[in-house]
Amino acid sequence: MTTPQKTEVKLVSMRDALGQALVDFAPEFPELVVLDADVSHSTKTLGFAKAYPDRFFNVGVAEANMADIAAGMAACGLRPVINSFSLFLALKCADQIRNTICYNNLPVVLAGAYGGLSDSFDGASHQAILDIGMLRTLPNMAVIVPADAEETRQALRLALRRNGPTFIRGCRNETPVLFEGAEPFQIGKARKLRDGGDVTIAACGVPVLMAMEAAERLATEGIAADLLAVATVKPIDEAALAASAAKTGKVLAVEEHTIYGGFGGAVAEAVAKHAPARMDFIGVQDRFTESGPYDALLKKYGISVEAIVSKAKALVGQKPAPARPAARKAGARAPVARRAVARTPVAKKVAAKRSAGKKTGRKR
Amino acid sequence: MGTLMAPKVEPARVLAETDRGKKAAMMQYLAHKLRMDVWDILHEKGTGHWGGASSVAEILTTLYFDTMRVRPQEPRWADRDRLVLSKGHASAILYAVLAARGFFPMEELHTFRQIDSRLQGHPCMKDTPGVDMSAGALGHGMSVSLGMALAARLQKKSYWSYVIMGEGCLDEGQTWEAFMAAAKFKPERLVALIDYNGFQLDGSSDEIMPLGPLFEKFYAFQWNVAPTVFNGHEIRDIQRALDWVKQQTAWPVAVIFKTKKGRGISFTEDTHKFHGAVIDDQAYAKGRPELLKTLAELEAAL
Numbered sequence: 001m002t003t004p005q006k007t008e009v010k011l012v013s014m015r016d017a018l019g020q021a022l023v024d025f026a027p028e029f030p031e032l033v034v035l036d037a038d039v040s041h042s043t044k045t046l047g048f049a050k051a052y053p054d055r056f057f058n059v060g061v062a063e064a065n066m067a068d069i070a071a072g073m074a075a076c077g078l079r080p081v082i083n084s085f086s087l088f089l090a091l092k093c094a095d096q097i098r099n100t101i102c103y104n105n106l107p108v109v110l111a112g113a114y115g116g117l118s119d120s121f122d123g124a125s126h127q128a129i130l131d132i133g134m135l136r137t138l139p140n141m142a143v144i145v146p147a148d149a150e151e152t153r154q155a156l157r158l159a160l161r162r163n164g165p166t167f168i169r170g171c172r173n174e175t176p177v178l179f180e181g182a183e184p185f186q187i188g189k190a191r192k193l194r195d196g197g198d199v200t201i202a203a204c205g206v207p208v209l210m211a212m213e214a215a216e217r218l219a220t221e222g223i224a225a226d227l228l229a230v231a232t233v234k235p236i237d238e239a240a241l242a243a244s245a246a247k248t249g250k251v252l253a254v255e256e257h258t259i260y261g262g263f264g265g266a267v268a269e270a271v272a273k274h275a276p277a278r279m280d281f282i283g284v285q286d287r288f289t290e291s292g293p294y295d296a297l298l299k300k301y302g303i304s305v306e307a308i309v310s311k312a313k314a315l316v317g318q319k320p321a322p323a324r325p326a327a328r329k330a331g332a333r334a335p336v337a338r339r340a341v342a343r344t345p346v347a348k349k350v351a352a353k354r355s356a357g358k359k360t361g362r363k364r
Numbered sequence: 365m366g367t368l369m370a371p372k373v374e375p376a377r378v379l380a381e382t383d384r385g386k387k388a389a390m391m392q393y394l395a396h397k398l399r400m401d402v403w404d405i406l407h408e409k410g411t412g413h414w415g416g417a418s419s420v421a422e423i424l425t426t427l428y429f430d431t432m433r434v435r436p437q438e439p440r441w442a443d444r445d446r447l448v449l450s451k452g453h454a455s456a457i458l459y460a461v462l463a464a465r466g467f468f469p470m471e472e473l474h475t476f477r478q479i480d481s482r483l484q485g486h487p488c489m490k491d492t493p494g495v496d497m498s499a500g501a502l503g504h505g506m507s508v509s510l511g512m513a514l515a516a517r518l519q520k521k522s523y524w525s526y527v528i529m530g531e532g533c534l535d536e537g538q539t540w541e542a543f544m545a546a547a548k549f550k551p552e553r554l555v556a557l558i559d560y561n562g563f564q565l566d567g568s569s570d571e572i573m574p575l576g577p578l579f580e581k582f583y584a585f586q587w588n589v590a591p592t593v594f595n596g597h598e599i600r601d602i603q604r605a606l607d608w609v610k611q612q613t614a615w616p617v618a619v620i621f622k623t624k625k626g627r628g629i630s631f632t633e634d635t636h637k638f639h640g641a642v643i644d645d646q647a648y649a650k651g652r653p654e655l656l657k658t659l660a661e662l663e664a665a666l
Contacts, residue, residue, distance in 0.1 A: 033518065054518065055518065057514070057549065059541075059545050060541075060544070060545070062538075062541035062544075062545065064507070064538045064541065065507045065538055065541035065542050065545055067507075068504050068507030068508045068511065068538070068542070069507050069508070069510050069511035069514065069542070069545065070511060071497075071507075071508055071511060072448075072497070072507065072508035072509060072510060072511020072512040072513075072514075072515065072525075073511040073512070073514060073515045074511075075489070075496070075497060075508070075511070075512065075515075076446075076511070076512050076515035076516065076519070077442065077515060077519065078515050078518065078519075080511075095501055095504075096504065096507075096538075099498070099500060099501045099504065100497075100498065100504055100508060103488070103490075103498050104489055104490060104497070104498050105490065
């Protein structure tokens, strides 16, 4: 059981964390080089550019070229980290990521700043709600969607040691630090944040915090949620999902992404295979989004504490999936962490701040 | 499964020859012999790209037998010179040259494009010893080789990074992104070789996507481009071009080679029709005597 340790809310953006981590890790990883596509002020690789000008390559607004330059570097022993807005990495470099980086299993880190709706004011053209889905279809690729700055930093260090390509999806805006001092992040391992027998809530990225708040609220209504923070979308922690789904028979996947093919799809694949359960999905429906403040945008497009509570309750009210009895049997062997219900002080603090009018994620 | 004809000059003898004139004649023979092997294999397997493979036979042979530092027994040697065949559909001739150079047995060419083969339809660096970078989708190679050259600079290594591109690669926008980036970063020992045969899949380049004036484009992109077009089928001319490259101090460097698509057989030359068409029995029987005749002439000149 991983319980977020901090009781004091610290706000740090994942892009700032990644930018700082690149600088901090540079001495430890002499082969580390950083490439950016004319957005280093936004992705926060500027600090690295200043500290290590020989190891920084600004290729201009030419993302595809950047990805293949990185591939060539990686094939010759370097450890490149390529940076751009997450949508542009996924779309403009799709061919390069698949046919060069992944096909050859090259150790390139793809740092997608501005994941999800976080480039909120720039509108649909910049909002990355397909990156997880696209990139997880590629063999050799690991897909990590951290929930906070601390996980982002740890994910980068692990990615730089990985023998293959890794996508780390960031967020533009400041978000609460959840996992400082908590158990170290491991690729492929979900964090159990809360134990409950009524409904599984599996979340990745920024909405993890929403899921924590939602679980609190559900508890006050007598619904015990089994809460998993699943930062590694690929390879996904099938054992943790199977154990939880077998226990609850109901699974709600929560992500900042289209409901098609992303984290929800990955959870569904794992659950369907090991412990079929009723499922529902929190994410953007099959539509384009728009400009607006981040929090309001998330809410409008169905990613909110209220939406999670509502869908979780609806799931709990449903009959179990027909295949559940067999699934229970199959999943019963899977180990489940301690049963004690975790308290989530950070979630409470943030909720208190929000209700007091404090906005998060507005800073440019 | 047929057996490929044994060459009159063993590749090891070509490598060992110290007289450059004699070596050029040997390579001229060997390149054509490997071209004929490709004709045989493509017919045998009923798949593959003849036109673009044939046009680059002499360039690849010169690179691997006269120019590049490689170790066939240690294909991943960190200090080796790199070659990216960006026009990856010419894989068959790359495989033939690599096999002749000793990276794997010539007999393995018979597995070309078959299940469980190390010789994929397009080059795959994970499968084939000697292949430095996978290719297939066009337009990647310039960027990749730029990355390789930048890695050399950072790691203070002195290996060369060559990339071979055809018209298809030059159609791709990414190549021009990479041309700009290469001129910005100017890594040493980065060399772009253009296999300029004038034809692509659908027709002539002039018809499909005019690339001229290519010299002026390289100049405009701030490249150090060789001032003349070299004949990409004359080994002596290719040697002269690569000698010129070695003398340069301004980077990046480009050389344009005039070549013929489908070189070596009258009815496959200078046409798009044998870009990727199956070499059927009729075409094979008609074309092979032409290849043999040239081979005999080259043998006589040894």
